[in-house]
Amino acid sequence: MIQKSRTWQKVLSKMELQVSAVFFDLWISTLQFIEFKNFDKVVLLASSQTAKTQILKNHISQLETCVEQAFGMGVTVEILDPEEMSEYVTKNNDNPKLQQIQDSIINGENKNPFNPKYIFDNFVVGKCNQFVYAAARAVAEHPGKRFNPLFIYGGVGLGKTHLLHAIGNYIHRNNSDLQIMYVTCEKFTNDYISSLRNGNSESLTSEFREKYRNLDILMIDDIQFISNKTSTQEEFFHTFNDLYQNNKQIIISSDRPPKEISTLEERLSSRFTSGLIQDIQAPDFETKVAILQKKAQLEGYSVDDDVVNFIAEKITSNIRELEGLLGKVYFFATLIGQKTATIETAREAFKEDLDDKKEKIKPEDIVSATCEYFNISDAEIKGKKKSRECVEPRMIAIYLIGELLGIPLISIGKVFNRDHTTIIHARDKITEQLKTDSRLKTIISDIKSKLNF
Ligand code: ADP
Ligand code: MG
Numbered sequence: 001m002i003q004k005s006r007t008w009q010k011v012l013s014k015m016e017l018q019v020s021a022v023f024f025d026l027w028i029s030t031l032q033f034i035e036f037k038n039f040d041k042v043v044l045l046a047s048s049q050t051a052k053t054q055i056l057k058n059h060i061s062q063l064e065t066c067v068e069q070a071f072g073m074g075v076t077v078e079i080l081d082p083e084e085m086s087e088y089v090t091k092n093n094d095n096p097k098l099q100q101i102q103d104s105i106i107n108g109e110n111k112n113p114f115n116p117k118y119i120f121d122n123f124v125v126g127k128c129n130q131f132v133y134a135a136a137r138a139v140a141e142h143p144g145k146r147f148n149p150l151f152i153y154g155g156v157g158l159g160k161t162h163l164l165h166a167i168g169n170y171i172h173r174n175n176s177d178l179q180i181m182y183v184t185c186e187k188f189t190n191d192y193i194s195s196l197r198n199g200n201s202e203s204l205t206s207e208f209r210e211k212y213r214n215l216d217i218l219m220i221d222d223i224q225f226i227s228n229k230t231s232t233q234e235e236f237f238h239t240f241n242d243l244y245q246n247n248k249q250i251i252i253s254s255d256r257p258p259k260e261i262s263t264l265e266e267r268l269s270s271r272f273t274s275g276l277i278q279d280i281q282a283p284d285f286e287t288k289v290a291i292l293q294k295k296a297q298l299e300g301y302s303v304d305d306d307v308v309n310f311i312a313e314k315i316t317s318n319i320r321e322l323e324g325l326l327g328k329v330y331f332f333a334t335l336i337g338q339k340t341a342t343i344e345t346a347r348e349a350f351k352e353d354l355d356d357k358k359e360k361i362k363p364e365d366i367v368s369a370t371c372e373y374f375n376i377s378d379a380e381i382k383g384k385k386k387s388r389e390c391v392e393p394r395m396i397a398i399y400l401i402g403e404l405l406g407i408p409l410i411s412i413g414k415v416f417n418r419d420h421t422t423i424i425h426a427r428d429k430i431t432e433q434l435k436t437d438s439r440l441k442t443i444i445s446d447i448k449s450k451l452n453f
Contacts, residue, residue: 007070008033008042014066019059021121022298027051028059029173030116034080034088034101041076042067043088047116049081112172113182117298118165124294126287129159132278136163139249140170143178143217147276149240149250149268153257154280157318160253163280164219167251171217178216185225188212189232196231212239219251227261237267244271282317282449285442295323301330303341310346313445325350361451363401363415369450370397373443382416396440398423399430400447 015028030047037043046052055063056079067077080088089102120140125133132154138146152160164182171180183191195208212218218239226233243250258265258277283291292308295301303326311325332349333341371381374393381394394416401412402423409420416423433440 007036010070011063011066014069015059015063018062018066022119023054023058025119025121025169026116027054028063030112031055031079034085035095035098036071036075037078037092039072040074041078042071043078043080045080045082045085047082049083052079052081055079112169114165114168114172116169118162119169120166122294122298123159123162123166124287124291126283126290128281128283128287132163132280135276135278136167137170139251140167143171143175143249144247148244148247149252149271149275151252151254151258151272151275151277152280153254153277155255155282155317157320158280158282159319160280161221164221164251164253167217168219179214180217180219181212181215182219182221184221185223188220188236189226189229192232192235208235209239209242213242215243215248217249217251218243219253221253222255223252223264224254224256224261227263233263233267240268240271250275283319285312285445286438288312288317288319288322288445291319292322292326295326296330299327299330301326301341302339303330303333303346304343306343307341307346310343313441313448317449357404357452361405363405363407363412365451366400366404366447367397367415369447370400373447373450395426395430396443396447398426400444402427404448404451 012029016024019028027046030051032045032047034043034045046055060077064077068075085102089098092098120133120137123129123133132152135147135150136152139148139150152163154160168180168182171178191211192208220236226236240250254261257279258268258272289308289312292311296303296308307329308326311322311329329341329346329349333339333345336345338345367378367381370393371378374381374389376390376393380390381397383390385391398412398416401407401415402409409423412423413420430440434444
């Protein structure tokens with residue numbers, strides 16, 4: 001059996017060179033070798049029916065060739081989905097090992113607990129996250145040796161959980177002997193509380209400690225929730241110190257830096273000096289676009305480029321929200337039978353959200369957000385000064401009022417004490433410049449974020 005699964009490892013290595021990294025990670029690497037039936041058929045289990053369909057549709061001939069090269073000429077491939085696996089076990093009850101395999105699959109042994117989509121290859125690297133990405137990769141490649149502990153912090157939806165899973169997926173694939181555990185702070189707390197409940201304090205701790213201290217890598221996601229749980233904190237410090245002293249890797253994520261979680265800082269600050277505290281920042285316009293394009297590719301959404309730009313410009317830095325919007329546009333497009341979602345569909349999909357926002361925002365809000373962004377006064381933006389420091393913000397504010405609120409030119413003119421030709425000129429100039437100027441795009445997108453648009 002072991003011999004055969006080694007041969008299967010060879011197939012995997014060959015396949016890795018032949019298909020895209022994303023396809024390999026999502027579908028091929030999750031195949032499980034079941035048996036080498038009658039020495040002429042390799043039976044494999046796909047992680048889901050979708051996985052099976054994807055492989056049959058796209059890369060079955062490469063898989064067959066690789067299997068023949070590794071197992072011998074004329075050997076065929078059979079892929080089962082999880083449902084077919086049960087039938088297969090019943091039909092082939094001559095092989096008692098199959099039942100064992102089936103049981104171990106059901107019990108989740110050896111199963112990769114990490115989200116297969118959250119891998120390094122799917123993580124778009126930009127200025128906002130390049131350091132944290134590099135640190136996460138270094139830790140995945142050399143657990144316990146580089147940055148220990150690694151503390152990642154940043155706002156909601158910026159990719160912290162994605163990176164933790166990417167580390168997990170990497171280690172599961174390349175270093176599967178290592179014991180690795182990912183828990184949310186909530187799960188850690190619940191485990192601790194339930195072990196307290198189930199027994200006397202001796203057995204509690206031994207069971208709980210066995211689970212958390214025999215690890216090579218411990219990842220705790222969203223540690224900020226620990227701040228008001230005194231006894232869980234106490235246990236966490238013991239776990240932390242125990243692992244740390246044994247050179248085991250600890251990775252922590254949080255929505256704020258350690259110094260804002262006072263108890264953590266007090267107890268662990270000396271440990272942090274040997275580790276790395278790295279923030280993950282909000283993505284700029286280009287990174288948002290690249291992330292959305294990656295997402296569209298992964299999900300098989302077909303959308304026009306300007307749809308992606310439109311979404312990247314519109315909303316906040318929370319990437320989960322951006323992804324949700326992309327999904328919404330695509331869903332709208334499929335509803336009306338469109339193969340590729342267009343900008344018109346995107347506008348239609350967001351109409352209600354936008355109408356809501358339009359009602360809440362006033363021209364003066366846009367003026368003050370722009371002043372704040374450029375650090376100039378209300379008098380300067382509305383005044384007559386022709387210096388670049390005033391003219392650019394003025395034109396941008398005019399453009400934004402027109403674009404976001406769609407109010408008549410004359411009304412915009414009143415805000416700035418100017419006639420409508422000046423307004424048209426400003427609007428057209430910015431519209432034209434936006435086609436090529438990515439700096440300007442970023443500015444516009446940042447001001448819109450300020451306004452929650
Ligand atoms: P957090 O844990 O920081 O709240 P998540 O890791 O859950 O955020 O990320 C939210 C979503 O955004 C996920 O679907 C994730 O895959 C995606 N995402 C975040 N950053 C990136 C990135 N740099 N490249 C690709 N996808 C990203
Ligand atoms: Mg998270």
